[in-house]
Each structure stands twice: as C-alpha cells, then as structure tokens.
Amino acid sequence: MADTLTIRRPDDWHLHLRDGAMLAAVLPESARHFARALVMPNLLPPVVTAAQAAAYRSRILAALPEGMEFTPLMTLYLTEESDPEDVAAAARDGLIAAVKLYPAGATTNSASGVRDFGRIRPVLERMAETGLPLCVHGEVTDSSVDIFDREAVFLERVLEPIRRATPGLRVVLEHVTTAEGVDYVKSGGENIAATITAHHLTINRNHMLAGGIRPHYYCLPVAKREAHRLALLEAATSGHPRFFLGTDSAPHTDAAKLAPCGCAGCFTAPNALSILAELFGQAGALARLEAFTSLNGAAFYRLAPNEETITLQRGAPVIHPARIDTAEGPVTVFDPGFPLHWSVTP
Numbered sequence: 001m002a003d004t005l006t007i008r009r010p011d012d013w014h015l016h017l018r019d020g021a022m023l024a025a026v027l028p029e030s031a032r033h034f035a036r037a038l039v040m041p042n043l044l045p046p047v048v049t050a051a052q053a054a055a056y057r058s059r060i061l062a063a064l065p066e067g068m069e070f071t072p073l074m075t076l077y078l079t080e081e082s083d084p085e086d087v088a089a090a091a092r093d094g095l096i097a098a099v100k101l102y103p104a105g106a107t108t109n110s111a112s113g114v115r116d117f118g119r120i121r122p123v124l125e126r127m128a129e130t131g132l133p134l135c136v137h138g139e140v141t142d143s144s145v146d147i148f149d150r151e152a153v154f155l156e157r158v159l160e161p162i163r164r165a166t167p168g169l170r171v172v173l174e175h176v177t178t179a180e181g182v183d184y185v186k187s188g189g190e191n192i193a194a195t196i197t198a199h200h201l202t203i204n205r206n207h208m209l210a211g212g213i214r215p216h217y218y219c220l221p222v223a224k225r226e227a228h229r230l231a232l233l234e235a236a237t238s239g240h241p242r243f244f245l246g247t248d249s250a251p252h253t254d255a256a257k258l259a260p261c262g263c264a265g266c267f268t269a270p271n272a273l274s275i276l277a278e279l280f281g282q283a284g285a286l287a288r289l290e291a292f293t294s295l296n297g298a299a300f301y302r303l304a305p306n307e308e309t310i311t312l313q314r315g316a317p318v319i320h321p322a323r324i325d326t327a328e329g330p331v332t333v334f335d336p337g338f339p340l341h342w343s344v345t346p
C-alpha cells in the first residue's frame with residue numbers, strides 16, 4: 001500500500017458549526033483539512049432567511065483564525081413559511097448553496113421543520129427551476145414507525161412523492177444510512193445524490209448498543225445493522241459520482257451527550273479524513289478516495305473542485321486528541337475503535 005497520497009483539498013458537504021464559543025472551538029478543526037463546507041442551519045433559532053444566513057456567514061468568517069482559509073457555503077432552513085422569493089434571491093446572490101429540509105421533530109433543533117409537505121410546494125418549484133439543491137434529513141417522525149425503519153419509510157412516503165410532484169428538483173439525501181437509501185440514489189437518476197458520514201462507514205448499531213451503551217456513537221439517523229454499513233462502504237468506495245462526503249460532524253458537550261436523554265451527534269471533524277483513508281485503504285480503494293472527498297460533491301453542486309491539495313501520510317498509528325476543550329465544556333472526538341495510520345499534512 002502506498003505511504004503517501006496527495007489529493008485535492010476535500011470539501012465537507014454536511015457540517016454543524018454551531019455558534020458562539022462552540023463555533024470558535026470547532027471551526028479550526030474543519031478549516032485545517034477542508035476547503036469548503038456546507039453549513040447546516042439548525043441553530044436556535046434556525047437560519048431561515050437570507051439575512052440570517054448572511055449574518056451567520058459573517059460570524060463564521062469572524063471566528064476563523066488568522067491565516068486559515070475556509071469557505072462556508074450557507075444553507076437556509078426550510079419552514080412552512082419560507083418565502084420562495086427570499087430563497088431564490090439568496091441563491092442568485094451566491095449566498096446559499098442549498099436549502100435544508102428537516103421533518104419537524106426529526107433531530108436536534110428541528111422543531112421549526114416541516115409538518116405539511118404540501119405547504120413547501122411553491123419553494124420547491126422555484127428551486128427546481130433554478131437548480132438549487134434541496135438537502136433532506138431523510139427520516140419520518142411518525143412515532144409509530146420504528147427508529148431503525150425511519151429512513152426507508154421516508155423514501156417511500158415523503159421523498160418519492162415530493163420528487164414526483166416536482167420534476168427537476170435536485171435532492172441530496174443527507175447522511176444516508178441504509179441499503180434502501182443507497183439503492184434509491186443509485187436508481188434515481190442524475191438529480192439525486194447522497195452524502196455519507198465517516199461514522200456511518202465505521203460503526204453499526206452493535207457498536208453503539210452491545211456490551212454497554214455508548215452515547216458518543218448515538219447520532220441521527222441512528223447507525224443501522226452491519227449489512228447497511230457495508231452497503232454504504234460499497235457506495236462510498238465505488239467511485240459512484242453521486243455519493244460524496246458529508247461528515248455531519250455535530251459537536252455536543254459531554255454534559256449534553258452523557259445524560260439521561262443525551263443529544264444525537266458524532267464529532268468527527270478532527271479525524272474524519274484519517275478514518276476515511278483507513279477504510280478506503282482496507283477496501284483497496286485509496287485511488288477513489290479523492291472522488292469521494294474532493295470531486296463528486298463539487299460536481300453535484302456545480303462548483304469547480306479545489307485547486308489546492310492535501311497529502312495523507314501512512315505511518316505509525318496517529319493519536320488524535322480524545323476531546324477538545326470549548327468554553328461550553330469538553331467535546332469528545334469520535335473514536336473509530338481501530339488504529340488510524342493516516343495523518344493529514346497541509
């Protein structure tokens with residue numbers, strides 16, 4: 001196996017940067033490795049309007065340490081009240097790269113999400129005209145649907161009807177976790193793509209639940225059984241152009257994770273690339289890592305790939321810090337549970 005690998009600088013097509021002290025602490029962890037990231041809008045209150053996205057973008061750039069380069073690509077949080085004209089203007093001005101659909105109640109800070117999908121029709125039609133992608137959190141929130149089935153049911157009950165009703169709508173199925181999701185994207189034509197996280201390529205639900213409950217492996221959508229992880233790994237390492245990296249790095253403090261009702265989210269910004277290099281190496285697919293991290297996403301978002309490069313180097317196991325300190329408290333870094341031999345040099 002080669003010991004060094006130089007690839008175009010990666011982009012992260014699904015990232016939670018939060019705000020305030022947490023933003024200041026986690027932003028360098030992404031900016032160190034990634035040129036651009038699609039920044040999720042699930043703040044409290046959410047980033048709904050173009051004006052809110054512009055203000056959030058300014059706060060991100062202000063928090064970026066001197067000498068680091070990083071481009072935040074903004075998203076708007078879709079609500080039943082979203083104004084199609086505000087969305088279209090934000091896209092035209094280059095302020096936003098996508099709109100994010102959270103079914104109400106699906107995940108962290110999603111209370112303002114969509115309940116009645118009929119009410120977002122005008123926005124979706126406008127997006128289909130302009131080519132602006134809709135990023136979807138693909139889980140139903142119906143309490144009668146088992147949490148492990150919520151993605152597969154979403155495809156049938158929500159996503160397929162939306163796509164049929166809105167021809168031309170470009171969709172990214174975010175953090176896909178199931179074989180059903182992978183198949184849906186593969187067979188869905190050029191207007192649908194999916195992001196895949198490093199943690200869903202690493203763990204299955206046994207890692208989270210067998211031999212003791214591991215709150216740091218709890219995220220949404222929840223990790224599924226091993227057959228699904230293998231389907232994700234195949235999709236990611238195959239070079240298929242409509243699968244690309246979105247880390248969904250989602251920092252929560254240890255106090256918020258290690259609680260009777262702990263928050264969902266894995267913090268992978270510091271080691272996502274080391275994990276991916278390890279997994280692609282094991283799969284004999286290092287030659288396709290660049291497509292997954294640095295080419296496919298940019299192509300789907302109709303942006304040029306980054307010109308700069310990073311070099312991954314293979315050596316003795318790299319020790320990543322177990323946690324980072326923030327003014328809100330420590331945040332634990334995702335532990336893949338196997339040694340990581342690849343480190344990133346800028």
Ligand code: NCD
Pocket residue numbers: 016042107108137218219220221248250251264265266
């Ligand atoms: C995310 C968060 O914490 O904001 N959590 C997660 O488990 N992925 C929200 C999300 O993307 O679902």
Ligand code: ZN
Pocket residue numbers: 014016040248250
């Ligand atoms: Zn997310």
